Amino acid sequence: MLKVARVAAGYASQQALSDAIETAAPRLGLDVTVGVRQVRRWESSDPPWPSPELGRVLTHLLGLELEELGFTPPWATGERPAPARRAAIEGTAAAARLAAVPAGSTSAVQPASVGVDFGAVTRSHRRLYWSVAPAVLHPAVLEHTRLGCALLPQVTNACRRSVASALAESYLLAGRIEFFDLREPDQADDTLLRGLQAAGEADDPLLGAAILAHMAFIPGWVGQRDKAAERMVAARAYARRAPASAEVWAWLDAVEAECETRCGSPRTALNLIGHAEDALEAGSGDSTPTPVWMDWFSPVRLAAFKGNTQLRAGHLPQARTTLLGVLEDLPRTEDKQRSVIFGDLAAVEAAAGRPEAACEYAVRALDQLAITWYATGMDRVREVRRSLAQWQHTQCVRDLDDRLYGWETTVSALQR
Template sequence: MLPNQELTQAMTEAGFTQSELADAMNARLRLDGCEGTVSDRTVRYWVTGKTRWPHPRQRAALEAVFGCTAAELGFTPPSRPGHPRESEQHVERRTFLIATTGTTAGVLAPLDSRPSTVGISDVIRLRDGLDDLMALDDTRGGHESLEHSAVSGASKALEMQRRAASQRIRQRLFSVAADFTATAAWSALDARHSDRAEQHLNRALYLAGLAQDPVAELRVWNSFAMLAHQRQDFNQAVDSAQAAQATAITRRDPLFASLAHARTAIGHANLGDRQAALRSLGYAREALIKAEPLPPRPSWVAFYGSAELNAITAIVRDRIGDPAEAEAASHQALSAIPVQFRRNRALATARLALAQLHQRDVEQSCDTAASVFSLMATSPIPGRMRSLLGDYYRDLITLAPKSPVAREWGDRYRLEWSRA
């Protein structure tokens, strides 16, 4: 008795355990109007080779679940001298029934019209597409085309739920759908389309719950905190960041804990709570020191590390009235932000310009702020960056309304604003 290696391989690719395959089989049998009689033992007999040719109804359900023939799954029919092979009888019977009744034809449809199974390779292909979108965001920032592509990716992941899959694969599909939807939300957030961002985030949080994915949940709460900041609802920003801190992943991976604490620090700084802001920054640094350098993590969090924490430190320090410390943190961030994160580098540069301006170094700050336009020269400026540059311009004309260099920068700003 030889084990059925083809079936074992098909189960592995689909993510089925023996119990999960039995459940999928019984669901398919009930869909065909038959009683679900497949047990763990039934599947074990198939896998070990003890049963080489399943019952016709079970065989038809197997073919529907995996989207291929029983022979391709490693099963072989028994030889019966003097009698037509059972598979040939089955084909002849199916041909007769299709010719005589449309109802039976619907039940016994050709194999290629049945829903195929979904395996781990399908999930990986979807995540590859998600990684491509994140790479585009790193360079260009949020925009409608990226948002629409992310929504389309989420829809594709959810459509796959209609096909046969193990419970583990279904949860992974929900996880991918949550990440795509969160990417759409982030793109809308970066473009400052807050209403669309909120709709996507609510959907992403629901999908993350279905997936039981704490990483996706943290990502959504992190974005909710940023959305609240855009709306200047700073109490809600702190609440959302603390919800991110409470997700299960922060107890398993200090890097995610660090991100949540850093986001909380910004909220406290916006509320004017200096001690709470600095305390949260301290927690963020302590957690980041504990983080392992290269465990498997999703692509969306690749931006976060010591460079990004320094960039967030610059925001916090500037908000609580420490512009010199903010300038130093900005320089540290810019020395370490990876080159592919062009949008983040431009944002950190704008923050550096603000810190310099708040120290009344007008000419230097104008030169620094102008370099933002050079960094983003090949792409439209995302809404969040445009808003930050608008904040810089308002502070500039408030602090140095008659400075020639300020007027020159204002002319450049208006020109670039129209281009963007």
């Protein structure tokens, strides 16, 4: 488990973790050193319990308690105790048990049908995401992950893999809601790491790749390019372990392009998007199926990535054409994405010096957000409003402000 947490935290090698420990220790007021050999022992099947000082640095760097990292305390006599932190997500000892239960060590007390039944609820949550308010759906998904953690020690063999796979998908959905809908990146990072642990229990490398790529979004959106890049390297490594469809590879390109764009490298991002387009075209006859849970990506979604990147690169005519095409081709069910496209079109018009057109698209985005809330869409509108500062005394911007800061919109945004 330590290796999984190390890679997920952005430390691609044992040496990288060793270096990070020696860098972080002085900041915590500690004087400790550790070599690669010690990290290797920690990642063995029977890791020694770290000293208190080293244990403190490890939990600081990786964000997990020592028991969750696979260490057994020398005083342990039974089940490892669950940590008290993150009670809002775990809530019970069962939720922390995922990292402590070794594969194949359980005795089945549940029927084999449990895997199918648990997975059916996971699939229902996946579909509900596109229409149910995130603040309503999120608690239900978290409760479902608690159930999955409680069931995992009670099933064996194929059923165990089935439960673990559905549990990983549920953690992925919860992390997506926390990051994209609720704007809680730190919480999303922790949740996605638990999803990676569950994917490891299921031995599902494609789910692992998807989770790691989502984890790359978190540092990528705040300009931490190196950390995002390391997570993308890990995501691609996982994808290579299983047959991956052209859509999977194109989506990984799109995620990396988004991170590069946010980190100020739109030209690199456009090259990645071009590579993704080539991958989709070359794989049009590919028989490798795309996982059913990857319902957040399609050729039109790739075009949406492209339009935003063109906008940030300053290619305004191209961005306008691309985004209008996305708006025309977007399925009727893609309400969340529609608010983002309206926001990007508003940003194009603002950058082109057309405040009235920008305000018109921004209002359309707000109309859509009133139907289906999406924090990412609201972020786009707020970015546009900031870009309209030089026209803030015009009537169209004042009308936008009246709508953006109306009673209903303001209270709704603050509640969410």
